[in-house]
Amino acid sequence: MKKDKITIYDISKKLNISAATVSRALNNNPKISEKTRALVAKTATEMNYKQNRLAQALKNGRTNNVGIIVPYINRSFFSSIIRGIEEELNPNGYHVIICQSHEEEENEIQQLNTLLNTQIDGIFMSVSKTTQTTDHIRKALEENTPIVFFDRKLEFPGVSSVVLDDFKAGFIATEHLINEGCNRIAHLSGDINLEIYRNRFEGYKSALKEYNIAYDKNLVIQTSSKIESGIQAVTQLWELENKPDAIFSAGDYAALGAIQELKNRKIKIPEDVCVVGFSNEPFTKYMELPITSIDQTPQMMGKIAAQVFLEQVKGNQTISIEKKVVLAPELFIRESSNRKLLKFK
Amino acid sequence: MKKDKITIYDISKKLNISAATVSRALNNNPKISEKTRALVAKTATEMNYKQNRLAQALKNGRTNNVGIIVPYINRSFFSSIIRGIEEELNPNGYHVIICQSHEEEENEIQQLNTLLNTQIDGIFMSVSKTTQTTDHIRKALEENTPIVFFDRKLEFPGVSSVVLDDFKAGFIATEHLINEGCNRIAHLSGDINLEIYRNRFEGYKSALKEYNIAYDKNLVIQTSSKIESGIQAVTQLWELENKPDAIFSAGDYAALGAIQELKNRKIKIPEDVCVVGFSNEPFTKYMELPITSIDQTPQMMGKIAAQVFLEQVKGNQTISIEKKVVLAPELFIRESSNRKLLKFK
DNA sequence: ATAATTTAAGTAATCGATTACATTGAGTTA
DNA sequence: TAACTCAATGTAATCGATTACTTAAATTAT
Structure with missing residues (x-):
């Protein structure tokens, strides 16, 4: 049995x-x-009184818990976002309940419903890849x-979001490759x-256009964020007459697979082919051949999402504030695409 | 304003x-x-009634929320444990609240107190490195x-824990290196x-003894789980007269640093020096030179911790069951320590 | 000195679900 | 038919904190 908890009635009796x-x-x-306040405060501490947050929540309808729905929590990108949200919300007395959708719409719906039922004060979410409907x-x-979307958003009037400028990310990644002397990217x-x-794709196309490089649809391959997918992409690309001299991957895992397959084929990186990934997964910088990648500043993304939420709940509830935050991507240039570095070696 | 929620009173009135x-x-x-039950059930669905879990929790003292305290959530090891716990508890109607200690005792104490105050039904925790006191x-x-410890436990009568057999892990890692022909490990x-x-250290010493290899305390260096720490360790070790021919690191990041420094010194891996890490972090297998590592089956660890908890809360509350689960480590042999593989190349 | 106002505190309802105890009425037994 | 069961439902207290409304006492104004 739980030890008897001290309530305000115990204090009032005393x-x-x-x-x-x-x-x-x-x-x-x-x-x-002032006298009574001080006396009560002192007695409360003495009796080791702890406010029952359930009772309080029942009364005022706020639990000080928020829910987060991510595809997976053990992906560096998402766990960093969660960490950012947590670090911003904890000092404000909020706790964070975490759910995974596993990229399945059905799970996402179910998790969302459970969260609503658990009486959370708000939801942070990144939409699952397979989500088609929006009823939930x-x-x-x-x-x-209140809902705050991060990274993968949906458009709803009055709903805030914090995302990366993926267009720009695609642009600067491609531009960097062009600057390295590549033109079949x-x-x-x-x-x-x-x-x-x-958006990443559009950014890529836009950079090509800007630098007067013809867009070739044979050079674009749809991949999943898996290593195998990158291996397969290279296999397919190297069947072309006119082979690429650079690869800009929208994901680090596919980039990694691509690099593995290129090495397999004794193709030199970055001499023959430059590679750029996306997400700045921890492994990219640990590789023997560190991979150039776009950093999405996930912890910042989480922090800002949390700030947007706080602004919303602290403000006048009857007014809905819609805030669209777009973060700037950062390109970390590493050896997989840095030809200049070679000259110094 | 929140839309008016349907309560049992609305149903009763209707x-x-x-x-x-x-x-x-x-x-x-x-x-x-049966008639009334069916009618109520039907009406509840029709009116879209959702039970208010707060009111319920206030009444029966159980919230169906549990807390997890880990040093960091964006470490593959911990996020995988969390995922394991979640996947086991969610179907049982529990939700998981996650906190980070950042390896600081002070944070750990504060987080634990907040969790207790939030009325969770149980706590899962891995003790912070700096924790010295146990009052909290x-x-x-x-x-x-109820508390369930995982990975890093403390001894309390009646408290369950799920840990890895770190002694055995240290033993098999070292034994593997010996089998590869190393004797200055x-x-x-x-x-x-x-x-x-x-325990990892003891396992290491025990393996040396078993194979009649003298223990040399100069070969043991205390590191933090950081890359720099591994670099520094190699620097220190290579000042020795009699240099090592293998490194067993108690962490993957230090192992990675060691490998970087070895390569820097043009020392061949695994020909000259074999390296084994610990934790099986995702990057270990993605490296150009994949790193041999001990897998701690974190998801399984989380799953079992959750099962232990469920057993405890479902059983008779007045009886305390103490369950100590020790998981077997698994050695993933990769190129950083696999000399046999070389012969086939 | 008395009325008006302010200050400090009390009373009781409320949030929504649960449950010990009470009540009703149909059916059973002697 | 009176006494008794028992199934089905109702009444009201409870969990702990908050708050609209009241009240008592102290202070100020006239």
């Missing part, structure tokens, strides 16, 4: 005052005399539960149904 | 019965007639909050205040 007074004193209500999200919004795209991958 | 009856019907209380844990136990130890690192 001091011969009403529970209401105790409650008010603890909440620094100005109607309470509409339902959350109808219940007036292949693109390993992600699932084109997702906005983020579409 | 059906002209008491709220008690509605509650009982929804809970499948046998005292309720004793306090949780006094409040009868260095050990990059972790913080020796932590049981896990002591």
Whole structure:
């Protein structure tokens, strides 16, 4: 059995005052005399009183818990975002409940419903790759539960989001390759149904155009974020007459697979082919041949998402603030695409 | 404003019965007639009734939330454990609240207190490296909050734990190096205040003894789980008269640093020196020179920790069951220590 | 000195679900 | 038919904190 917890009634009995007074004193209500407030505060500490957050939550309808839905928590990108959210919300008294969708729409719907039922004060989410419908999200919004999207967003009036400027990321990655002297740049795209991958692709095309390089659709291959997928892409690309001299992958794992296959074929990196990945996964910089990659500043993304949420709940509830934050990508140039470095060796 | 939520009173009003009856019907209380039960169930669905878990939790003292305290969530090892716990608990209606200690005792204490105050039903934790005192844990136990330790445990009567057999891990890692023909095996130890690192170290010594290799304390260097630490260790080791021909690191990051420094010194791996790491971090297998490592089956660890917890809360609360689970480590042999492989090349 | 106002605190309802105890009425037994 | 069961449901207290509304006492104003 749980040890008997101290309640405001215990304090009120001990001091011969009403529970209401105790409650008010603890909440620094100005109607309470300084003397009583101090006495209650002292007694509360002495008796080791701890406010029952359940009762409080039941009364005022706020739990100080928020939910986060991510595809997977053990991906560096997502766990860093979670860490960012947590570090911003914890000092504000919020706790974070984490759920995984495993990239399955069905799980996402179920997790969202459970969260709503658990009475969270808000939801942070990155939409699953397979999500086609939006009824579950509409339902959350109808219940007036604030949602903040990060990385993978959906468009709803009044709903805030924090995303990366994927277009720009695609642009600077491609531009960097062009600057390295490449002009047959292949693109390993992600699932084109997702906005983020579409934007990276568009950024790529835009850079080509800007530098007057003809766009060749044979150089674009849709991949999943898996190593095998990168291996297969290279296999396919190297069947072309006119082979690529660079690869810009929309994901680090596919980039890694591509590099493995290129090495397999004794193709030199970066001399023959330059490679750029996406996400700046920890492994990219640990490789013997460190991989150039786009950093999405995930921890910052989480931090900002949390700030947007706090702004929203602290402000006037009847006004809905929609805030679209777009973070700038950062290109980490490493050996897999750095030909200049070679000259110094 | 939140949309008005449907309560059992709304249902009771609609059906002209008491709220008690509605509650009982929804809970499948046998005292309720089948007819009423069915009617209530039907009406509840129609009205889109959702049980208020806060009210329920306040009444019966259980929230169906558990807390997890880990040093960092964005470490593959810990996030995989969390995933394991989650996947086991979610189907049982539990939700998981995650906190990070950042390896600071002070944070650990604070997080634990906040969790207790949040009325969680149990706590899963891996003790921070810097934790010296145990008052906070004793306090949780006094409040009868079940605790399950994983990986890094503390000894308390009645408290369960799920850990790796680190002694065995140290033993098989070292034995493997001996089998590869090494006999001056260095050990990059972790913080020796932590049981896990002591055990890995003991396993190492035990293997040396078993194979009649003299233990040389100059070959043991205490490192932190950082790359730089591994670089520094190699620098120090290579100042020795009699240099090592193998390195068993108690962490993958130190192993990675060691490998970087060895390559820097043009020392061949595994020909001249074999390297084994610990944790099987994702990057170990993606390297150009994949690193041999000990897998701690973290997801399994989380799964089992969750099972232990469920057993405990489902059983008779007045009996405390203490369960010590020790998982077997698995050695993934890769190129960094596989000399046999060379012959086939 | 008395009325008006302010201050400090108390009373009781409320949040939503659960449950010990009470009640009703149909059916059973002697 | 009176006494008794028992199934089905109702009443009201409870979990702990908050707060609208009241009240008592102290202070100020007239």
